[in-house]
Amino acid sequence: MTVAVADPPGVAAFDLDRAWILSEGVSLRLERFGAIAYDFRTRRLVMLKDPGLADVVGSLAGYGSAREACAAVGSDARRLGNFSLALGSLARSGMIRLREPS
Amino acid sequence: MPTAPIARPLHSSLVDHLQAGLEAPICLTWELTYACNLACTHCLSSSGRRDPRELSTAECEAVIDELQRHRIFYVNVGGGEPTVRPDFWRLLEYATAHDVGVKFSTNGSRITPQVAGQLAASTYVDVQISLDGADAAVNDAIRGAGSFDVALTAMRRLAEAGLRGFKISVVATRHNIPQLDAFKAIADRFGAQLRITRLRPSGRAVDVWEELHPTPGQQRTLYEWLLARGEVVLTGDSFFHLAGFGSGLPGLNLCGAGRVVCLIDPVGDVYACPFAIHDRFRAGSLRGDGGFIKVWRESELFRQLRAPQSGGACVQCSQFDACRGGCPAAKFFTGLPLDGPDPECVLGHGATALAARDAPQRPRPSQDHSHDRASTTSTLRRNRRPYRPCDNQLLAEPVDMSDVGRD
Numbered sequence: 004m005t006v007a008v009a010d011p012p013g014v015a016a017f018d019l020d021r022a023w024i025l026s027e028g029v030s031l032r033l034e035r036f037g038a039i040a041y042d043f044r045t046r047r048l049v050m051l052k053d054p055g056l057a058d059v060v061g062s063l064a065g066y067g068s069a070r071e072a073c074a075a076v077g078s079d080a081r082r083l084g085n086f087s088l089a090l091g092s093l094a095r096s097g098m099i100r101l102r103e104p105s
Numbered sequence: 106m107p108t109a110p111i112a113r114p115l116h117s118s119l120v121d122h123l124q125a126g127l128e129a130p131i132c133l134t135w136e137l138t139y140a141c142n143l144a145c146t147h148c149l150s151s152s153g154r155r156d157p158r159e160l161s162t163a164e165c166e167a168v169i170d171e172l173q174r175h176r177i178f179y180v181n182v183g184g185g186e187p188t189v190r191p192d193f194w195r196l197l198e199y200a201t202a203h204d205v206g207v208k209f210s211t212n213g214s215r216i217t218p219q220v221a222g223q224l225a226a227s228t229y230v231d232v233q234i235s236l237d238g239a240d241a242a243v244n245d246a247i248r249g250a251g252s253f254d255v256a257l258t259a260m261r262r263l264a265e266a267g268l269r270g271f272k273i274s275v276v277a278t279r280h281n282i283p284q285l286d287a288f289k290a291i292a293d294r295f296g297a298q299l300r301i302t303r304l305r306p307s308g309r310a311v312d313v314w315e316e317l318h319p320t321p322g323q324q325r326t327l328y329e330w331l332l333a334r335g336e337v338v339l340t341g342d343s344f345f346h347l348a349g350f351g352s353g354l355p356g357l358n359l360c361g362a363g364r365v366v367c368l369i370d371p372v373g374d375v376y377a378c379p380f381a382i383h384d385r386f387r388a389g390s391l392r393g394d395g396g397f398i399k400v401w402r403e404s405e406l407f408r409q410l411r412a413p414q415s416g417g418a419c420v421q422c423s424q425f426d427a428c429r430g431g432c433p434a435a436k437f438f439t440g441l442p443l444d445g446p447d448p449e450c451v452l453g454h455g456a457t458a459l460a461a462r463d464a465p466q467r468p469r470p471s472q473d474h475s476h477d478r479a480s481t482t483s484t485l486r487r488n489r490r491p492y493r494p495c496d497n498q499l500l501a502e503p504v505d506m507s508d509v510g511r512d
Contacts, residue, residue, distance in 0.1 A: 030176055030178055030204065031176075032128065032129070032175075032176035032178075033128070034122070034127055034128055035122065035128070036119065036122040039127075039131065041176075041178040041179070043178070043204075043206055043228070043229060044228065046179075046206070046231075048131065048178070050119055052119055
């Protein structure tokens with residue numbers, strides 16, 4: 004019998020209007036091209052190929068929503084769309100998670 | 106309101122960034138000691154005797170502090186046999202308590218049932234057992250009498266302690282390539298992951314490479330076997346010279362020396378990669394002012410390695426974009442020019458170059474810690490792994506960092 008595995012809350016379509024944070028066990032190192040995020044739990048590493056995205060991810064904890072974090076680094080609609088896609092991917096892999104208790 | 110189009114120099118190739126060097130290495134190999142209780146014939150660090158100048162416990166802890174400060178997430182610890190250091194377990198604990206994950210390579214001789222239990226309980230430590238034959242005859246010819254049984258005993262203890270996914274690390278040789286399926290069966294039996302890496306003519310392997318390195322036919326066999334297994338079998342990104350056969354194996358497929366990886370040796374010298382313990386590839390010492398990070402960022406050698414490479418004779422080759430000229434350490438220790446073909450070039454250019462070289466020109470290792478250089482000798486080590494280029498616009502594909510850049 005198959006068991007459907009649900010995405011974590013807020014992930015199916017990335018919810019820009021909720022508060023996010025870097026997951027426990029994930030560390031971020033800034034690089035010229037953006038950043039490297041490493042997950043100690045899974046030993047996976049992801050390259051963030053954009054300095055703006057690196058800033059967004061690094062500052063998520065300080066904003067009430069991902070949208071505000073994106074706005075703070077400056078993003079027009081297209082860039083916001085790209086940020087949202089990338090954040091959604093990070094959320095699916097567990098590198099970032101919703102901040103409020105769910 | 107959207108204004109002008111975004112003019113950031115965004116997604117220039119990530120590989121270009123990596124070739125130009127990072128703020129700190131992604132993956133660092135740290136040989137903790139030259140002391141070893143084995144004397145493997147292909148040891149890439151010519152290990153055996155402890156070096157009296159070895160970094161002290163306090164110095165090692167200071168190095169770990171520095172790694173933590175610069176967010177070097179993970180180190181691959183080897184030697185020698187790292188577990189013969191009396192402070193090994195203490196350093197392991199110190200590293201993991203300071204956000205530096207550790208994978209260590211061992212011959213298994215110190216993996217008691219108690220140690221196996223402790224390792225199984227740690228989420229920040231990975232273990233890699235070295236094995237160079239799927240039976241005692243093939244393994245012990247390289248690693249020494251009894252070493253096969255020692256390794257298998259360690260694997261059994263790890264499995265019994267409940268540690269899943271530890272690594273079994275094999276250096277591919279002419280004698281064990283017929284055993285690929287048997288190695289996989291051993292890994293499956295213990296719930297372990299197989300890791301196969303390239304034999305380099307480094308350290309004591311300088312003397313045995315000619316007779317141990319795979320034949321051209323075996324290279325093809327190995328390539329196809331690995332290709333069929335994808336990421337199930339790790340390769341430490343060490344076979345990028347085989348990309349000339351067709352598509353590259355999973356991984357970065359570039360030489361990371363001084364760009365993505367480097368080596369710290371037991372006395373604190375920093376080298377471009379684990380296979381290049383030679384003055385030619387020595388970048389500096391972390392015992393100097395500024396520590397490790399100053400060597401990484403400012404050494405002249407690393408600056409050169411990060412500059413665009415000419416590619417020399419290989420630039421004309423149709424496969425240059427695939428193999429990038431191969432492994433500099435393999436060229437260096439076989440006496441080939443660094444801008445020429447890899448000695449194991451799949452198109453045969455290496456064989457031609459080897460035949461044409463002046464025999465006495467091969468560089469000797471700059472140092473040797475072998476137990477008894479007069480008798481046989483050589484030991485070995487292993488290495489790490491990949492990530493692949495790109496996917497969506499802002500993220501590169503996740504990479505299993507448990508395997509980049511080690512020997």
